[in-house]
Amino acid sequence: MAGYWKHEDHEVALSAVVDLGGFAAGDPAAASEAVRLVRAACSKHGFFQVANHGVDPELIAETHRRAEAFFGLPQEQKEKIGRKPGNPYGYRDGFLEKVTSDDVPCKETMSMRHWVSPHSPHDMIVSYFTYHLGEDFLSTGEVIQKYAEAMNALAMTIVELLGVSLGLPGDYFREFFKQSDSIMRLNHYPSKKTTEKAVGIAAHCDPISLTILHQNSVDGLEIFVDGKWRLIRPKSQSFIVNLGDTFMALSNGRYKSVLHRALVSSNVPRLTLAYFLSPEMEKKVTPPPELVDDENPRLYPDYKWSQLLEFTQKVYKVDTDTIHVFSRWLTGSATPKIDAAV
Ligand SMILES: C=C1C[C@]23C[C@H]1CC[C@H]2[C@]1(C)CCC[C@@](C)(C(=O)O)[C@H]1[C@@H]3C(=O)O
Numbered sequence: 142m143a144g145y146w147k148h149e150d151h152e153v154a155l156s157a158v159v160d161l162g163g164f165a166a167g168d169p170a171a172a173s174e175a176v177r178l179v180r181a182a183c184s185k186h187g188f189f190q191v192a193n194h195g196v197d198p199e200l201i202a203e204t205h206r207r208a209e210a211f212f213g214l215p216q217e218q219k220e221k222i223g224r225k226p227g228n229p230y231g232y233r234d235g236f237l238e239k240v241t242s243d244d245v246p247c248k249e250t251m252s253m254r255h256w257v258s259p260h261s262p263h264d265m266i267v268s269y270f271t272y273h274l275g276e277d278f279l280s281t282g283e284v285i286q287k288y289a290e291a292m293n294a295l296a297m298t299i300v301e302l303l304g305v306s307l308g309l310p311g312d313y314f315r316e317f318f319k320q321s322d323s324i325m326r327l328n329h330y331p332s333k334k335t336t337e338k339a340v341g342i343a344a345h346c347d348p349i350s351l352t353i354l355h356q357n358s359v360d361g362l363e364i365f366v367d368g369k370w371r372l373i374r375p376k377s378q379s380f381i382v383n384l385g386d387t388f389m390a391l392s393n394g395r396y397k398s399v400l401h402r403a404l405v406s407s408n409v410p411r412l413t414l415a416y417f418l419s420p421e422m423e424k425k426v427t428p429p430p431e432l433v434d435d436e437n438p439r440l441y442p443d444y445k446w447s448q449l450l451e452f453t454q455k456v457y458k459v460d461t462d463t464i465h466v467f468s469r470w471l472t473g474s475a476t477p478k479i480d481a482a483v
């Protein structure tokens with residue numbers, strides 16, 4: 142659009158694309174290449190993409206369609222499943238949210254709990270939709286439930302690969318995330334006619350363990366690498382994997398939590414599906430002894446995942462430095478700016 146900000150002005154990141162199928166099939170050459178790629182990418186910035194992942198393309202497409210239909214509902218209907226302050230789940234209209242003075246985020250989100258445990262109902266997402274919005278949303282809940290389950294299975298293969306790349310037993314992180322308590326999130330960024338970049342989600346690091354993200358065909362995701370924001374072009378048949386603060390803590394800083402942001406397109410709506418893998422709430426986040434030694438002393442305190450989640454929801458709004466502010470807050474060495482995360 143003449144005069145409007147265009148993505149083409151941005152650097153495009155050259156990202157590692159890992160053949161996950163080859164690794165999962167135990168192909169030695171594919172496995173060593175996958176280990177090489179993730180080790181290099183995660184040690185540097187904490188971002189890579191996975192292809193040959195085995196997730197049904199029709200399930201991905203249908204989930205995008207259901208997400209689009211959900212955000213197209215009347216506002217008062219979406220508010221029936223509205224998110225309460227201090228709670229990570231539900232619908233939120235972020236249009237009024239200011240992160241910093243020059244960021245005016247324009248997005249709406251829908252977040253659902255995906256708890257995989259013998260103690261949790263197997264259809265949590267389905268019942269979440271039907272309880273708040275009625276039986277008409279049974280099939281939408283079923284699609285998103287199925288997608289979240291596919292993401293959890295994919296995440297287990299990814300964390301196995303990450304463990305192997307860190308020199309740990311293949312099942313180390315599979316065990317750690319066995320009863321994961323994750324967040325399935327839909328992000329909608331309506332188009333915004335601006336002459337400069339419009340921010341959907343300001344620069345941040347995800348506090349969770351890892352994020353599996355699927356973009357629709359619209360540019361907007363950027364990662365900050367080598368001093369520049371770099372655009373990650375959508376690839377419909379790949380998933381983006383962003384390591385988060387909790388995985389950085391689990392790896393004792395060997396692997397990085399990727400700094401990223403989401404920009405808004407000036408002429409088409411953007412929609413993304415984000416699966417935020419997290420361990421069970423009371424799981425202690427601590428690195429394995431193999432990753433701590435004289436050259437690699439502990440970088441972060443032990444914490445329960447529920448403590449960091451609650452910190453981001455009730456004490457401090459996630460930004461680029463959450464894990465360090467949280468660590469100081471937890472150990473009592475400083476009190477954070479009380480920037481209520483509403
Ligand atoms: C634990 C979480 C907090 C956020 C959702 C998940 C992982 C990413 C976090 C978030 C998206 C980072 C940017 C700020 C935030 C407030 C947002 O824009 O939605 C964050 C999420 C949240 O607090 O709901």
Ligand SMILES: O=C(O)CCC(=O)C(=O)O
Nearest residue numbers: 328342347362403413415
């Ligand atoms: O929508 C995107 O491209 C990124 C979303 C994101 O960073 C998040 O939800 O944490």
Ligand SMILES: [Fe+2]
Nearest residue numbers: 345346347401
């Ligand atoms: Fe993020």
